[in-house]
Amino acid sequence: MADKKITNLTIENNQLQLDLKEAQKQARYLDLIIESKGALRVTQIAADYGMSANKFNKTLLEFGVQHKVNGQWILYKRHMGKGYTDSHTFDYQDKNGHTRANVTTTWTQKGRLFLYELLKDNNILPLIEQDDIA
Template sequence: MNNELIISHTVETIDSREVAEMVGMRHKDLLRKVSKYQQILESAKLRSQDFFVSSTYKVDGNNKTYECYLLTKKGCEMVANKLTGEKGVIFTAQYVNRFEEMEKAIKTPALPNNYLEALERLVDEVRLNEQLTLENNQLRFKLEMKGNEANHLWSIDEIAKEHNISAKALNKILQNKKVQYTRKGRWYLYRRYKNKGYTKTKSNWLKWTNEGKLFIEKILAG
């Protein structure tokens, strides 16, 4: 049997079925021993979960659930201490090696299995970088606006220029997103955005507040 090491609540563990194989013991006999160790620990008001974690497993083709334990490194040490001679030495070497494998696996990220998986990871990283960039820009913008420009009103041209697009293109994006609509050559917000403080009318023209500018940036980043 070659069970994988398991991370349970960030703690590395080994399945008791594999431990039983390592020590040359029937699994049900090991379960009885571990259950006894648990009782002793709990009667001494010690956390048995630091050593043994109760768990279950199923066998292919059988819907029945069987009991097992997940042994932490401390739990393996306790089992090893009860073994004598060559058997104890071999088991200690085996479980120490297994926990080292787990530690290496945690520290070393798994390589992608194929081109598609590698591409998906790259896309996720790009999206994360874009999101972090947006959040940093928004934070910088908010800090800048704390000064005399806190009540600055932005024209659509100013906002569009920051994103290297034309005002016409930005207006079209907002229209397609059902943020605004045009009537007789002027732009108006749809009712759902009208009272959110995103815009103010100045000289009969729609101007965007700082909150409105951030709202537009979120749309462009999405």
């Protein structure tokens, strides 16, 4: 009887240790998000997942987060107005030397957390949480 109890407690303890390890990995990434200030380009967030910006944007398109309008990634209506993104206008010179304006989307820390939860729910983890890297 006592041996069975010890065995069960050992199994439970091992499982709790595994759960704690997973929670610690998640906490490290969430700490990075919380400590970061300002908006991020998608390239920066994509790098957290070991993806290119192009692949990351296409992944978000597949999950119904965003779509491209006139060269800019825009959130679908259900995600708009939640403080996930900002738009920034910047000037550049075209090949003829004319000054042009372009608009780009950047992600807020709130948006980064939204993406983290969405991707995690779809079994896509940042590199810092992946077993073979962390």
